[in-house]
Amino acid sequence: MESRQRRKTERRLWWQAGLLVMLMILALAIGSTSQLTLPVFLHVRLPRMLGCLLAGSGLAVAGMILQTVLANPLASPNILGIQSGAGLMTVLSAALFPAAFGLRMPASFLGAFLASLFVMLLAKKVRASRSTIVLAGLAVSQIFSACIDLILTLAPDSLTGYTDFRIGSLAGITLNRLLFPALCIVGAIVFTLLCARQLELMQLGQRDAQCAGLDVNRWMLVFLALASLLAGSVISFT
Incomplete structure (x- = not known):
């Protein structure tokens, strides 16, 4: 069977x-053009297709990690505030260093990781259940979204085209911009596959996983970092 x-x-x-x-x-x-030329293929269609593939796989694996670690089918990067945290740090870096586009990728990952870490510390402080972690993530997400609106109110020119950024878009994506996020996403997915045994043990629950010899706290941070890296990498180019 x-x-x-x-x-x-x-x-x-x-x-x-x-x-x-x-x-x-x-x-x-x-595509919109009937004749496929090499420049259109290399600079428009190929980057967008690869961007869609990376974004879909990155967010899917990040959601799978969070749902497994938290034992909650509702857990996802947007619900736990990871995407809002990444967006907040991206907007903040654009406001403080508008010409330094290269800072947005590390800022996005830092915001994603700090958001997930903040949610976990908040839940641990009050000894919350895994279901309560999801509710805490929703609250943190709203706080970060309000901070983004505050930055844009104080510095309205900090991020040109913020509406497109908030919705997400692959317009204007290039192979050069995809290179570093692609390395991060593919590397995180490969590492997740290598850690499949630890991830399966996390499904058993904290007590059973510890009885099986797993350092639950350490691996929870590892998997949160992986989910943050995946979500932050996707946000950095979409």
């Missing part, structure tokens, strides 16, 4: 992988 279920899962994964490859090819072949 178990082997049959495994084969069924493998077949489904292969079908999904084939569908993904087909959609990637269609994204490169079909």
